Amino acid sequence: MSEKAMCSNCKASVMIYDDAERKWKSAGRTPGLSNVNVYRHMVQNTFRVVGRKEQDGEVVINCAVISQLKYNRATPTFHQWRDGVRTVYGLNFSTHDEANMFAGAMEDALEML
Numbered sequence: 313m314s315e316k317a318m319c320s321n322c323k324a325s326v327m328i329y330d331d332a333e334r335k336w337k338s339a340g341r342t343p344g345l346s347n348v349n350v351y352r353h354m355v356q357n358t359f360r361v362v363g364r365k366e367q368d369g370e371v372v373i374n375c376a377v378i379s380q381l382k383y384n385r386a387t388p389t390f391h392q393w394r395d396g397v398r399t400v401y402g403l404n405f406s407t408h409d410e411a412n413m414f415a416g417a418m419e420d421a422l423e424m425l
């Protein structure tokens with residue numbers, strides 16, 4: 313397996329900011345919790361965030377982690393970042409612990425880039 317999970321079992325509601333309407337929308341077909349993870353490609357040394365809905369496995373986020381990424385812990389359980397282009401992602405975590413675990417994986421990835 314060429315990709316390694318950097319954190320285990322973080323649950324969050326994955327949101328995307330709708331600039332036009334100036335409000336957060338749930339990523340994917342329906343609102344709900346997703347398993348979110350940061351994956352490290354062990355050969356290319358690249359990283360990406362993947363989130364799959366708990367209910368049906370729908371992939372609701374698949375976002376490259378680029379070195380310029382600014383990861384913002386807006387609140388202890390709501391973290392956000394911009395992808396390189398124009399999408400603002402928000403993760404509304406179930407618990408502080410999961411938020412800290414995910415943020416730690418993200419910050420580790422950014423240090424390795």
Ligand SMILES: CC[C@@H]1C=C[C@H]2CCN(C(=O)[C@@H]3CC[C@H]4C=C[C@]5(CCCN5C(=O)[C@H](Cc5ccccc5Cl)NC(C)=O)C(=O)N43)[C@@H]2C(=O)N1CC(=O)O
Nearest residue numbers: 327329335336382383384386387390392393394400402404
């Ligand atoms: C799921 C509901 C959600 C839960 C939690 C709170 C937390 C604050 N919050 C927000 O949306 C805050 C309030 C102001 C608004 C204005 C603009 C936004 C939206 C788009 C990005 N942004 C930036 O402030 C970016 C962030 C950034 C900094 C640094 C690096 C990267 C980034 Cl992305 N700053 C720049 C300078 O771009 C924003 O996050 N905003 C959330 C929120 O109210 N709710 C409740 C609801 O919406 O009902």
